[in-house]
Amino acid sequence: MNSQAKWFERLPGAGDEALRLFCFPYAGGSAQVFRNWQRHFSPTVALSLAHLPGRAARIGEPAMKAVKPLVSALADAITPQMPQTYAFWGHSMGALISFALTCPIYAYGGLQDETVPEGNVRAWQEQTSRAFKMRMFPGDHFFIHTAADLVHVLRRDVFEYLPKHAGSRHG
Numbered sequence: 001m002n003s004q005a006k007w008f009e010r011l012p013g014a015g016d017e018a019l020r021l022f023c024f025p026y027a028g029g030s031a032q033v034f035r036n037w038q039r040h041f042s043p044t045v046a047l048s049l050a051h052l053p054g055r056a057a058r059i060g061e062p063a064m065k066a067v068k069p070l071v072s073a074l075a076d077a078i079t080p081q082m083p084q085t086y087a088f089w090g091h092s093m094g095a096l097i098s099f100a101l102t103c104p105i106y107a108y109g110g111l112q113d114e115t116v117p118e119g120n121v122r123a124w125q126e127q128t129s130r131a132f133k134m135r136m137f138p139g140d141h142f143f144i145h146t147a148a149d150l151v152h153v154l155r156r157d158v159f160e161y162l163p164k165h166a167g168s169r170h171g
Contacts, residue, residue, distance in 0.1 A: 006051070006058075006077070007050060007051060007073070007074060007077035007078075008022065008048045008049065008050060008051065008077065008078070009031060009048065009049045009051060010046055010047070010048045011035070011038040011046065011047045011048075011049065012038075013038045013039070013041075013042035013043060013046070014038070014041065014042055014043045014044065014045055014046035014047075015043055015046075017084075018043060018044055018045055018046040019044065019045045019046070019083075019085045019086060019087060019158065020045075020046050020047075020048050020083040020085070020086040020087075021041070021045050021046070021047050021048065021086070021087050021088075021089055021158065022048045022050060022078070022086065022087070022088045022089070022098075023037070023047055023048070023049050023050060023089050023090070023094070024050045024052075024074075024088065024089070024090030024091075024093075024094030024095075024097045024098055025050065025052065025055075025090070025091065025093075025094050026090075026091045026092035026093050026094055026142075026144075027092060027093035028055075029055070029091075029094075030051070030052075030055040030056035031049030031050055031051050031052075031055075031056065032056060033091075033144065033145075034047060034049050035049065037151050040151045040152065040155050041155055041158075044159075045155070045158060050074065050094075050097075052064070052070070067093070067096055067097065067100065068100075070097065071097055071100040071101060074097065074101065075101060078101075087102075087158055087161070088101050088102050089154065091108075091144050092116075092141065095107075099124075099127065103128050103129075103130045104128060104130045104131035104132070104161070105124050105125070105127060105128045105130075105131070105132050105133075106131070106132070106133045106134075106135070106157050106161075107121045107122070107124040107125075107132070107133070107134045107135070108121075108134075108135045108136075108137065108143075108150070108153075108154070109121035109134070109135075109136050109137070109143070110136070110137055110138070110139040110140050110141055110142070110143030110147070111136050111137065111138055111139065111143075112138070112139060112140045113139070113140050113141045113143065114140070114141075115140075115141045116141060118136055121134055121136070122134055131161065133157065135153055135157070137149070137150055137153075
């Protein structure tokens with residue numbers, strides 16, 4: 001098994017020229033949380049789900065306990081076959097991974113999240129001089145399980161961003 005196949009699973013349903021949306025789960029979560037999202041994007045966006053060590057299909061491997069070596073391993077796995085157009089999406093720890101891999105930031109949060117309140121979500125804007133957009137949804141820290149329109153809003157944001165940057169590598 002090559003390194004990319006171990007780390008990423010590309011879901012069927014989109015062509016080779018589609019934008020690749022790499023999805024990173026929250027701490028303790030797995031790629032399974034994103035599995036049903038492809039139906040909202042086909043055929044213009046291909047989802048690549050990150051399979052992190054110590055979870056789901058890789059449960060037999062030791063989990064990485066620090067973000068820096070995890071991001072380094074992910075970057076090594078992505079780089080050899082990086083598509084022309086791509087974006088990163090992550091929730092909670094997955095957002096930290098996405099941030100470490102890119103610069104433009106679209107921040108999503110839960111309106112009732114006591115762990116990461118709206119002001120903390122807005123603070124991500126200070127981390128970039130490039131694109132920033134904030135979206136807040138009903139729900140707590142795990143709003144990704146309950147916010148009915150999250151995937152539709154994410155899809156709209158991806159398509160809004162894509163035409164402005166088509167033909168260039170971006171994150």
